[in-house]
Amino acid sequence: NxxxxxxxxxxxxxxxxxxxxxxxxxxxxxxxxxxxxxxxxxxxxxxxxxxxxxxxxxxxxxxxxxxxxxxxxxxxxxxxxxxxxxxxxxxxxxxxVGNGVFAGAAGMDKEFTKKLLVADGLEVADGVVLRAGDETLTPEEIDRLGFPMFVKPARTGSSLGISKVDAEEELAQAVKLAKDFDTKVLVEAAVPGREVDVAVLEHPDGRLEAGPALEIRIDGGHAFFDYEAKYADTTTIFDIPARLDDELREAVEWQALAAFRSLGCRGLLRVDFFLRDGRTPVVNEVNTFPGFTAASQFPQMWAAAGVEFPELLDILVTTALARR
Ligand code: ATP
Ligand code: MG
Ligand code: MG
Ligand code: MG
The missing domain is CATH 3.40.50.20 (Rossmann fold)
Structure with missing residues (x-):
């Protein structure tokens, strides 16, 4: 049957x-x-x-x-x-299949994702939370974060409402855009360096596995990995596996597993990192249900590990049924 x-x-x-x-x-x-x-x-x-x-x-x-x-x-x-x-x-x-109520809520809200991960010793980008009624940063906060900054709605995906802000006169407009998407907005210090994502998969027996890391290489004049670069621009390149030395590869894999456990995840998680100055992993954010087309990162990473799409789906469904 x-x-x-x-x-x-x-x-x-x-x-x-x-x-x-x-x-x-x-x-x-x-x-x-x-x-x-x-x-x-x-x-x-x-x-x-x-x-x-x-x-x-x-x-x-x-x-x-x-x-x-x-x-x-x-x-x-x-x-x-x-x-x-x-x-x-x-x-x-x-x-x-996949993540439950708590992990979904915690992973969707970038303020709380970061708080939980920091509590478990992971590094995240410095930032300020603007809540409903908060207009902008204080001069001290602007000095602390410096430019460029990233302004993002606390709870969106696909880069919707996100801006890179290079100078103070652009800040108000970026906050206004982000507020169109969410009442709560994060302003973060830009983390310079490489961008690397790691896929975590839970097997039916409860074993967690980190897939080969993927590096995003953006081309075509995008200032960052924006909506266009994600879905329209065919010049964005994914390197799988990312070119990392053993130490760095182990560090991102270990931190991705730690993030999964920290947020109480189930089934799957994609953990997005920056490699600050090419060396230090900094968690950007997590996706409790990442993009899932055949060309998307998560299925691509597992395909590179020899787990083709139907088998990946099989693992996810079997894990969900084994949990009962
Ligand atoms: P996803 O589609 O992965 O769910 P998202 O909408 O949750 O994306 P983020 O991953 O937080 O958004 O940010 C989108 C992109 O913006 C990142 O992939 C990166 O290119 C850039 N970015 C965001 N925050 C920073 C930062 N602090 N420093 C440098 N680049 C950043
Ligand atoms: Mg996201
Ligand atoms: Mg997402
Ligand atoms: Mg992301």
């Missing part, structure tokens, strides 16, 4: 379009011999539809899980990656 997997995609988030792509590739790569796929589309206004059925509200959504063995939330951003959908799945009592 095949396992019935409901693949949630779309979602009520700025990353709706990205999730449509991730969901599509999950649907296409689940082995049809082993899995019966139930595609579940969530519209941008939060209505749920199974297959080509009519979309409905939450009461309808709960009904869609009847007869489903496991849910695969292929959702990015708010109302999907942040623990909210996971909370619904907990209430319904259906097993699901």
């Amino acid at each position: 095949r396992v019935r997997v409901a693949v949630l995609h779309g979602g009520r988030s700025g990353e709706h379009e990205v999730s449509l792509k991730s969901g599509r590739s999950v649907i296409d790569h689940l082995d049809p011999e082993r899995y019966e796929v139930v595609p579940v589309l969530i519209t941008p206004d939060g209505r749920w539809a199974s297959g080509d059925g009519e979309p409905g509200g939450l009461a309808h959504a709960i009904g869609l899980f009847e007869g489903v063995d496991v849910v695969f939330p292929a959702l990015h951003g708010e109302f999907g990656e942040d623990g909210t959908v996971q909370s619904l799945l907990e209430m319904v009592g259906v097993p699901y």
